[in-house]
Amino acid sequence: MTKAVDRRALRGATSIAESNTGGIAAGTEVLTLDGALPVEFLNAGDRVITRAGMRVLRSVTVREAETEMYLVRPGALGEDQPGEDTLVPAGQMMLLRDWRAQALFGAERALVAVERLADGVYISQVEAATRCYHLQFDEDEVIYAGGMEVAMPAQQNVSA
Numbered sequence: 152m153t154k155a156v157d158r159r160a161l162r163g164a165t166s167i168a169e170s171n172t173g174g175i176a177a178g179t180e181v182l183t184l185d186g187a188l189p190v191e192f193l194n195a196g197d198r199v200i201t202r203a204g205m206r207v208l209r210s211v212t213v214r215e216a217e218t219e220m221y222l223v224r225p226g227a228l229g230e231d232q233p234g235e236d237t238l239v240p241a242g243q244m245m246l247l248r249d250w251r252a253q254a255l256f257g258a259e260r261a262l263v264a265v266e267r268l269a270d271g272v273y274i275s276q277v278e279a280a281t282r283c284y285h286l287q288f289d290e291d292e293v294i295y296a297g298g299m300e301v302a303m304p305a306q307q308n309v310s311a
Contacts, residue, residue: 212287221239228299
C-alpha cells in the first residue's frame with residue numbers, strides 16, 4: 152500500500168485505521184474476481200481486487216450513515232474516477248495518483264480523506280442518508296469502488 156499519507160487529513164490519528172471512519176455507500180460497485188458487484192452483495196470469503204492483487208474479504212460491517220456525505224462527480228479524481236456520481240461518507244480515505252497528489256502533497260500518491268478534497272463543484276457535501284459498508288481484510292488494502300481507489304484498513308474504526 153502507498154506510504155504517502157496526508158498527515159493533516161489524519162487529524163491526530165496515528166494510523167489510517169484510526170482516521171478512516173468512512174466506508175462504501177450502498178449501491179457502489181466494488182471490483183471482484185466475479186466482476187463489479189454492488190457492495191451490498193459482498194460477503195466474507197469473496198475475492199476482491201485490490202492494488203496489491205486479489206485479496207479475500209474477511210468481514211463486512213454495515214451501519215446506517217450518520218455522518219456527512221460527499222457527492223463525487225465523474226472525473227473528479229482522475230480520468231473516469233469515478234465513472235458516475237458516487238456518494239462517499241466523510242472520513243473515507245481516497246488514493247490520489249495524479250497531479251493532484253503532487254500539487255497538494257508533494258508526492259506521487261497520497262491517501263486523503265474525501266472531505267479534504269471537497270471543492271463545492273466536483274466534490275461537494277450533500278444531505279443523504281444511506282447505509283455504509285466496511286470491508287475488512289487481513290491487511291490495509293486499496294480497493295476499486297465506484298471507479299475510485301479507496302483505502303480499507305485492516306482494523307476498522309466503526310461505530311454502530
